[in-house]
Amino acid sequence: MTPHNQAQPGEIAPIVLMPGDPLRAKYIAEHYLDDAVCFNTVRNMFGYTGTYKGTRISVMGSGMGMPSIGIYSYELYTTYHVEAIIRIGSCGAYSPDLHTFDILAADSCWSPSTYAQAQSGDTRDIQYPDQNLLHTIEMTAQQLNIPLHIGRLHSSDVFYYEEGINNGAAEHNCMAVEMESFALFHNADITHKKAACLCTVSDSFVYDEDTTPQQRETSFQDMMKLALEAARKAI
Numbered sequence: 001m002t003p004h005n006q007a008q009p010g011e012i013a014p015i016v017l018m019p020g021d022p023l024r025a026k027y028i029a030e031h032y033l034d035d036a037v038c039f040n041t042v043r044n045m046f047g048y049t050g051t052y053k054g055t056r057i058s059v060m061g062s063g064m065g066m067p068s069i070g071i072y073s074y075e076l077y078t079t080y081h082v083e084a085i086i087r088i089g090s091c092g093a094y095s096p097d098l099h100t101f102d103i104l105a106a107d108s109c110w111s112p113s114t115y116a117q118a119q120s121g122d123t124r125d126i127q128y129p130d131q132n133l134l135h136t137i138e139m140t141a142q143q144l145n146i147p148l149h150i151g152r153l154h155s156s157d158v159f160y161y162e163e164g165i166n167n168g169a170a171e172h173n174c175m176a177v178e179m180e181s182f183a184l185f186h187n188a189d190i191t192h193k194k195a196a197c198l199c200t201v202s203d204s205f206v207y208d209e210d211t212t213p214q215q216r217e218t219s220f221q222d223m224m225k226l227a228l229e230a231a232r233k234a235i
């Protein structure tokens, strides 16, 4: 159907949970979805559709960085008629208020990336999630008793900065860094669809705290449950 996704029309649900790691997508499908069917294996960017408490939900990896989520989310919105994407990522904490395994939802993201400008001429360096979807996530977190930090993400094109480089995040009040929300929110905006971003803190720039690749793949259970429950309500 597209150069990157072999799913046939109708095989993807109107709402998609999107981790960067395709193996996190596989884990969620295998542990949380009933009757999960794999709809994509192109480039091992696994995607599955199943039901969660009776609601049809898809989960698919985005890969790392804006070009990658830019491709997959654009195809989901335009070719597969997906209405909403909730990114479920990992992030590095800048704020001393955040520790590993804390969960945050972006109320905005700042990025010096050229993604939006190159894609559509949009020169804004701050992009926003869908307000209703964010509200649903906040309400769901309260109902599930899952503590949720709300704030601004730094959406970065770079994972490994050279020593001494000021990446601008502090001046823009970013509480944590990840690498995809800016392109996702932009694509949702230009296609008139919905997006939100949840992240679990995988490491800290303040404290000596980190998680293993295995933990990043399988252990973000509260974020998975929160995203699934919010997705059920958002549809």
Ligand SMILES: O=P(O)(O)O[C@H]1O[C@H](CO)[C@@H](O)[C@H]1O
Binding pocket: 019, 020, 021, 063, 064, 065, 088, 089, 090, 091, 159, 177, 178, 179, 180, 216
């Ligand atoms: O764990 P995911 O969802 O991939 O998110 C974060 O992890 C990757 C970097 O390690 C980047 O994709 C970043 O955004």
Ligand SMILES: O=c1cc[nH]c(=O)[nH]1
Binding pocket: 090, 091, 092, 093, 159, 177, 178, 179, 202, 203
């Ligand atoms: O982009 C990311 C994601 C997790 N941790 C980081 O330091 N950066």
